[in-house]
Amino acid sequence: MSAAPTQLGALSAFNVSNLQGEFITTAIQFFLHGLYTTLVSIAVYNMWTHKRRPARLPLIAAVLLMFVCSNIQVIEQIAYTIIQVADLGLNPKDTTILVRNIRESENIFGRINYFMSDGIVVWRAWILWQDNIRVKVLLSICIVASFAGITTDMSFLSLYLFGNNSFTPTGPRTLILIIPLMTTNIVATVLFGIKSWVYRTQVKDLLGIAKNKRTNVERILVNLTESGGIYCLFWVPMLFISLTTTDPNNLGYKITANLLPQFSAIYPVIIVILVAMEKTHLSGLTTTSRSQAAHVQVGQATTGAIRFNDPQTSGTDMELVMTEKGVPTQHAGSYVLSVGAGGDPL
Secondary structure, three states, X not given: OOOOOOOXXXXXXXXXXXXHHHHHHHHHHHHHHHHHHHHHHHHHHHHHOOOOHHHHHHHHHHHHHHHHHHHHHHHHHHHHHHXXXXXXXXOOOOOHHHHHHHXXXXXXXXXXXXXXHHHHXXXXXXXXXXXXXXXXXXHHHHHHHHHHHHHHHHHHHHHHHOOOXXXXXXXXXXXXXXXXXXXXXXXXXXXXXXXXXXXXXXXXHHHOOOOXXXXXXXXXXXXXXXXXXXXXXXXXXXXXXXXXXXXXXXXXXXHHHHHHHHHXXXXXXXXXXXXXXXXXXXXXXOOOOOOOOEEEEOOOOOOOEEEEXXXXXXXXXXEEEEEEOOEXXXXXXOOOEEOOOOOOOO
């Protein structure tokens, strides 16, 4: 006779809650990763097929590195969920070391995505403000603070995973990570917004463009500002949870901690695609002087140059050069914002 099947008891409330968190996190990760894969394919294709491909190779490498990190995280989340389910069976194997290694790897690759995302955002803000030394110093401080916060948080989390319970993965300690990253992105977003406001209130008037008519340059600046603002909002739930709970098994913490690296990877890729789309469909701005630079004085501050492409001049670029005290600024190919066939990427 065959042996009677072994009767298993009901799962505890803790186990049920734990599995629910893992299943929800995995499902959302799959959705986001599918979206992310599509966006990466579009971004890499646009950059690879561009005639200035060599200049875009570092950006392509950065996007692909973030994509690899995200792939690893998704695979590790699946592995962790499978282990969690297997541990509820009869005679489960000791998976302590395996789980610790998986979590440590997720810790590392997730924070690589955080830093790469901030790096790309700071790089774009740097290009927009490359003639302002104060802004460049501010951005440098922000990226250094982000790196310091990421490495410190990663060290504390590693200590927790290796058995030092004096360091918890959540709670106020995580502000070491959250505050520098949020600050960096808020600063970059504000800088994008200032450029957008200056363009709308001053440059469009100088070029004789109606304020209710949105140009391609303005769309790029607005897209940078809006996408940055949305990304900053994604950090608010993590900030709230960090201040209200110290339980690493909290469902809200699990979801936000596993999904934020995905959002961090998606955000810079969206910016790359938006800029690429605007360049592809650029309609250009007309001017009576299509082959020469127009020099305009705006207040007393140097704001750099904005180069536009005029399709009616066979790809010839036009350049609006802001000056300081009426003296044209010499840029020698360096400009604040470049769109069109002849410009470097944002």
